[in-house]
Amino acid sequence: MLEFQNVTFQYAEDDYQMMKDLSFQVEEGAFVSIIGASGCGKSTIFRLINGLEQPQSGQIFYDGKPISSLSHFSAYMPQKDLLFPWRTVGQNLALPLEIGRVPKAEQQQKVRAMLKEVGLSDYENRYPKELSGGMRQRAAFARTLLTGSRLLLLDEPFSALDSLTKIALQQWLLQEWEKYRQTVLFVTHDVEEAIFLSDRVLVVYDRPITHLEAYPIPLPHPRNREDLKRPDMQELKEKLIKELGGGSL
Amino acid sequence: MKNKNWLSVAVVVGILLLWQGVAMIINAHYILPSPIQIVKKIWELKENLFLVQMPATLKVTVIGLAISIVLGLGLAVWMDECPALEKALYPVIVATQTIPTTAIAPLFVLWFGYSIWSKVLVTVLMTFFPIAITVFDGFKSTKREMEELLTTYGASKRDLFWKLKLPTALPSFFSAIKMAIPLSVIGAAIAEWLGAQEGLGYFSKRMMTQLDGAGVFAPIVILSAIAMLTVFIITKIEEKWITWRKD
Ligand SMILES: Nc1ncnc2c1ncn2[C@@H]1O[C@H](COP(=O)(O)OP(=O)(O)OP(=O)(O)O)[C@@H](O)[C@H]1O
Ligand SMILES: [Mg+2]
Numbered sequence: 001m002l003e004f005q006n007v008t009f010q011y012a013e014d015d016y017q018m019m020k021d022l023s024f025q026v027e028e029g030a031f032v033s034i035i036g037a038s039g040c041g042k043s044t045i046f047r048l049i050n051g052l053e054q055p056q057s058g059q060i061f062y063d064g065k066p067i068s069s070l071s072h073f074s075a076y077m078p079q080k081d082l083l084f085p086w087r088t089v090g091q092n093l094a095l096p097l098e099i100g101r102v103p104k105a106e107q108q109q110k111v112r113a114m115l116k117e118v119g120l121s122d123y124e125n126r127y128p129k130e131l132s133g134g135m136r137q138r139a140a141f142a143r144t145l146l147t148g149s150r151l152l153l154l155d156e157p158f159s160a161l162d163s164l165t166k167i168a169l170q171q172w173l174l175q176e177w178e179k180y181r182q183t184v185l186f187v188t189h190d191v192e193e194a195i196f197l198s199d200r201v202l203v204v205y206d207r208p209i210t211h212l213e214a215y216p217i218p219l220p221h222p223r224n225r226e227d228l229k230r231p232d233m234q235e236l237k238e239k240l241i242k243e244l245g246g247g248s249l
Numbered sequence: 250m251k252n253k254n255w256l257s258v259a260v261v262v263g264i265l266l267l268w269q270g271v272a273m274i275i276n277a278h279y280i281l282p283s284p285i286q287i288v289k290k291i292w293e294l295k296e297n298l299f300l301v302q303m304p305a306t307l308k309v310t311v312i313g314l315a316i317s318i319v320l321g322l323g324l325a326v327w328m329d330e331c332p333a334l335e336k337a338l339y340p341v342i343v344a345t346q347t348i349p350t351t352a353i354a355p356l357f358v359l360w361f362g363y364s365i366w367s368k369v370l371v372t373v374l375m376t377f378f379p380i381a382i383t384v385f386d387g388f389k390s391t392k393r394e395m396e397e398l399l400t401t402y403g404a405s406k407r408d409l410f411w412k413l414k415l416p417t418a419l420p421s422f423f424s425a426i427k428m429a430i431p432l433s434v435i436g437a438a439i440a441e442w443l444g445a446q447e448g449l450g451y452f453s454k455r456m457m458t459q460l461d462g463a464g465v466f467a468p469i470v471i472l473s474a475i476a477m478l479t480v481f482i483i484t485k486i487e488e489k490w491i492t493w494r495k496d
Contacts, residue, residue, distance in 0.1 A: 051401070074401070075401075080394060082398050084416070086491075095399070098412070099408050100402070100403065127492070127493045
């Protein structure tokens with residue numbers, strides 16, 4: 001379980017607070033989306049979890065332990081795919097393993113298995129520039145999984161994709177998650193995506209962020225896009241869009 | 250690509266023809282020898298030029314370049330590791346680039362005599378800083394997001410260097426080498442011109458005193474050919490190695 005306890009944070013360069021006394025929890029094995037306007041601090045929440053930034057006050061716990069005492073508990077997939085252009089797809093996937101000092105033979109075996117999992121077996125020796133946007137995203141996701149962490153921090157993984165690829169990958173991600181049940185924190189500013197994927201949607205309203213408004217999504221698993229057409233889901237979608245300031249100029 | 254190659258060949262041939270024509274009109278080989286006269290001269294002096302003078306110059310070039318690469322890379326890495334050093338040195342290095350090497354080279358002859366080291370020093374001076382700065386800028390072009398990503402994987406400083414900074418700077422390293430090769434040849438030749446007992450630069454100067462225009466040009470043509478050939482080879486190696494660059 002991940003828990004924020006009264007976290008206050010401000011970038012040194014900024015003259016305003018990003019979040020103030022923010023507390024929230026994410027249960028083990030849950031798929032939770034965070035939505036909010038651009039620049040509201042969603043990525044910053046991830047940077048706090050993966051240790052790239054430290055809160056000014058308050059604490060973050062994972063499994064009851066302060067995260068400063070832990071390492072490798074979260075796997076961060078940044079907003080851009082950030083595949084290393086000079087490494088082949090296979091070598092890119094091996095990066096977290098190399099850094100974790102996993103023996104070479106084991107690296108290779110894990111990378112192969114993961115490539116198969118994400119349907120990129122034929123691309124092991126290709127360079128990222130030879131892949132389509134959707135494939136790159138899957139490769140980046142595979143690399144994230146190979147960190148071996150049970151807490152996935154996915155920062156708008158699909159926002160740069162065309163809508164058809166996006167839908168295909170959403171479905172694919174759900175299948176993966178239904179199989180492995182990691183804890184997923186998923187940042188997006190696509191309301192429909194958030195509803196379709198998650199058990200719970202957390203909405204950022206204010207600045208500085210003082211709380212995250214939680215909306216449970218009572219859709220059963222495995223999910224189906226048809227479910228989005230349910231009247232209560234349509235209603236929720238409209239409500240969220242309106243509250244996020246959409247539909248008005 | 251093929252078309253472009255032909256175009257540049259045509260331009261070179263055109264220039265050579267023009268040169269030949271002008272030289273024939275002026276008809277004073279001690280002022281402007283024609284390309285044909287130069288080629289003839291190279292052929293006449295081939296043993297001396299290729300077996301005595303060229304090896305002497307190449308030795309200076311290779312030693313100087315090797316020292317520059319080692320020192321330049323070292324300084325680049327060091328400045329990248331240590332921002333204070335960068336602040337202190339970077340402006341100084343840029344400033345030294347404005348020093349005309351030809352003006353201070355005679356000083357080295359004074360210090361080191363006609364030994365190979367006075368010439369190596371000139372070569373090093375001309376190539377060391379461009380290498381250091383270009384490679385350093387290469388390190389600096391490392392994407393911060395990539396660095397952060399590796400950090401979240403638990404990367405050490407060493408990991409960051411070998412897995413991220415070095416590959417990022419590799420194209421810059423090639424640029425630096427390609428820039429340094431002609432400079433090192435020029436540096437060696439200038440140093441020899443100013444004071445030496447062998448080498449292509451020295452030979453060119455000796456021919457000057459004899460008002461042998463073609464003899465002055467012959468070693469210079471060989472120097473250019475060496476530089477061009479080496480840069481060409483490095484470019485090919487680069488193309489083979491750095492296949493991942495976006496088109
Ligand atoms: N490294 C940083 N240093 C200083 N300020 C930053 C840094 N990163 C982000 N910010 C600022 O913090 C604010 C929130 O940024 P953040 O990236 O968390 O927003 P976001 O919600 O992820 O936005 P988006 O949806 O556009 O990705 C922005 O106004 C940004 O200018
Ligand atoms: Mg963001």
